[in-house]
Amino acid sequence: MPTGIAWQELAEGLRGRVLQPGDAEYERRRRVWNGAIDRRPLAIAQCLDADDVGAAVRFAARASLPMTVRGGGHNVAGLAVRDDALMLDLGAMNRIEVDPQARIARVEGGALWRDVDAATQPHGLATTGGFVSTTGVGGFTQGGGVGWLMRRCGLAADNLIEADVVLADGRSVVASERRHADLFWALRGGAGGFGVVTRFCYRLHAVGEVYAGVVFHPVEAAPGLLRKFREFTPGAPEALVAMLVFTTAPPLPFLPPEAHGQRVVALAWCWSGEPEQGPLVLAPLTNHGQPLGRHEGVMPYAAWQQAFDPSAPAGDHYYWTTSQLDALDDALIGALVPLAATPPDPLCEVHVHHMGGAVAAVPGGATAFTNRDAPFFVNVIGHAGAAERFTAVRDWTRGLRTALAPHARAGMQPNFTGETGDLGKLAHDSATRVKLSALRAHYDPYGLLAPLRDA
Known part of the structure; x- marks a missing residue:
């Protein structure tokens, strides 16, 4: 890891803020839902949109900095934060667009399930969220996503139609059954480490x-x-x-x-x-x-x-x-x-x-x-x-x-x-682990985003 990281360069490239140790907001945002997790990232990039995410990822790639992604920060193992890494904080990216006629919700990567419910329920619609509404959509979906609607509507991952993803080299792609289908497969239950999902598009169901x-x-x-x-x-x-x-x-x-x-x-x-x-x-x-x-x-x-x-x-x-x-x-x-x-x-x-x-x-x-x-x-x-x-x-x-x-x-x-x-x-069978490992090597060859590389 290089010394003398040019954090000012990153700050000038973002609409959001760059938080460093000593900032009061840094202390708040490095903490995640699980109080047993006490880790200190090198800095926190508070991203306001997908362009900010792309700028932060490109900066990290140039500096060979490992990255973590904080969506809701609810993962019990604390995948959102690690020592000596750059945290990409998507908390401000929580906008939601609902198309009630098409029964589709477009959800930014920092949203919580209570945000999704608040946007979809006025239309008598919903999709499978967590058993606790403060769970973030990003980690939950990429881990599969069991919840109160799963037996009728499927997992959260089963309702994912497409995803906007910033890859580890800063490129932005849309993953779906037709485009980057291998990445789309991995995003539905692969537990992350393939890119930063800035927006999820979900299928909605009639649930009032x-x-x-x-x-x-x-x-x-x-x-x-x-x-x-x-x-x-x-x-x-x-x-x-x-x-x-x-x-x-x-x-x-x-x-x-x-x-x-x-x-x-x-x-x-x-x-x-x-x-x-x-x-x-x-x-x-x-x-x-x-x-x-x-x-x-x-x-x-x-x-x-x-x-x-x-x-x-x-x-x-x-x-x-x-x-x-x-x-x-x-x-x-x-x-x-x-x-x-x-x-x-x-x-x-x-x-x-x-x-x-x-x-x-x-x-x-x-x-x-x-x-x-x-x-x-x-x-x-x-x-x-x-x-x-x-x-x-x-x-x-x-x-x-x-x-x-x-x-x-x-x-x-x-x-x-x-x-x-x-x-x-233990989260996947052996064949799936092999396939996921190959996809991480393809989409993130230097392991900058992969939270599992030390496992």
Whole structure:
């Protein structure tokens, strides 16, 4: 890496600002959603448009500077920031254009999913976003993108029509099925490192009001509820996405006071079909057992999309992992429940998901997202409110994955990997990894943008 980098040259070439250590704004923007990530880039280029991105990339290429891209900054492994690199901060690039007749949204690379929902919902339209609305569109889409609409509408990556990309040499291209098809394939689940996406074009679907809710059960009911979940979900209509959440009961008014602060398991769901059909279709699942309390109803999709935001505040310490499963058999349930019920921090959660539907309907090699035929996956959400508990939370998270490993496939989902090493080694099958590596070498031959080169 050269010494004496001419930062003034970069500043003069941008409409946005160049932040360096010592600037108050530098300290704020180097921080990402996960408070456990504490890294110091050489500088931060705050890009206001695609021209700024191109100028910053060309500057970095001339200086042989490694680069990271900050969209929403929500990646749990902290891919947006690394020591001794140039961060390209796209946070100001959050403009969205909606064509309601064509059912298309054009979204800049720094937008969050709540921004997308706010633009599309007035037209009764939506596309698959994250389970938390503060997630950025860029990393989420390039990691595949599972969410409340995935079984009916597909992953976020499946709804990508084209993307405007600044390559590592500063050239701008449009990637789609017809142009730069290899790059387009990699952008849909390849986990990044191929270029800087300045704009995403998404297919939208008719989604206005949904029937959604949550039912809380005592944690002792978890084995029976998991068996009911595995029985019901394989034949569920595509309009349903449900998950079981091992969590700590918050002081909600519909829960008895004695349950507050206790470990529970909650069934959460979103039905995006005709709202009046939802209660009838879901009754075998939502009426199971003797719950502690429930809250449900018909609401705007955007409102439900933000329902879990309070459980994921920025600045707390997080460590995640994920396991992909062919079955929720009794042996797996026996391994899962004791650990999920006894985390080292009450903020920790375990999410049990089902897939199928539109996700599984896409052929396995059509995108870089692998294991889309797995019927279930489990995300372990290690979450510590205080830094001193982070090590115990990380150990618990890793231990739970180890306990599930005999019952799981080898890989992980890209968006839920807590470490860059896991992302590089476990987020794709071997054939896909080889193909992605070749494409990174082609589009970024000097590894300036590749976040996985050290994995």
